[in-house]
Amino acid sequence: MEEEAKKETAPAEPKAAPVAPAQSPKPAAPSPKAGAKEKVKPVAKPKGGFLCAILVRGLVGVRHDIRDALTSLRLLRKHVCVVLEDTPINRGQLVKAKDYITFGTITAETKKELESKRGVKDKKFFRLHPPRGGFERKGIKKHFTEGGVLGNRGDKMNDLVLRML
Numbered sequence: 402m403e404e405e406a407k408k409e410t411a412p413a414e415p416k417a418a419p420v421a422p423a424q425s426p427k428p429a430a431p432s433p434k435a436g437a438k439e440k441v442k443p444v445a446k447p448k449g450g451f452l453c454a455i456l457v458r459g460l461v462g463v464r465h466d467i468r469d470a471l472t473s474l475r476l477l478r479k480h481v482c483v484v485l486e487d488t489p490i491n492r493g494q495l496v497k498a499k500d501y502i503t504f505g506t507i508t509a510e511t512k513k514e515l516e517s518k519r520g521v522k523d524k525k526f527f528r529l530h531p532p533r534g535g536f537e538r539k540g541i542k543k544h545f546t547e548g549g550v551l552g553n554r555g556d557k558m559n560d561l562v563l564r565m566l
Contacts, residue, residue, distance in 0.1 A: 473494060484515065505554040506558060
């Protein structure tokens with residue numbers, strides 16, 4: 402009877418939680434550095450030719466993502482012209498900022514004229530005058546296709562740059 406009394410007075414031992422059966426660990430995926438070569442994105446190749454972009458409107462109230470695109474294009478003041486290589490990356494940034502700039506392709510003669518009148522050959526941005534005769538009829542708030550200034554103007558960019566020299 403003493404044994405029965407001891408069992409009743411002895412604290413009960415906590416029951417252990419059921420243990421899940423041991424699973425074999427899954428093999429870890431190999432890291433990219435462990436023998437596998439990382440995929441490198443190809444650099445955008447220029448299509449040949451040059452793009453020219455001019456900031457037409459001011460930067461007050463511009464969304465941050467558009468301002469970042471303009472900053473990376475070095476367009477920080479009105480009537481500043483930037484000559485860029487014609488790559489998909491540059492075109493994407495120009496399209497993003499199309500509501501504040503005008504852009505298009507320029508010829509080699511126009512580029513030489515810019516460099517001779519406005520800067521050094523290594524310099525890729527130029528301060529220009531407002532255009533002689535003014536901007537197009539509908540002003541700086543409409544796109545070029547609607548009779549304004551903004552957006553892609555294609556080959557007609559040469560005429561505007563020469564009027565602004």
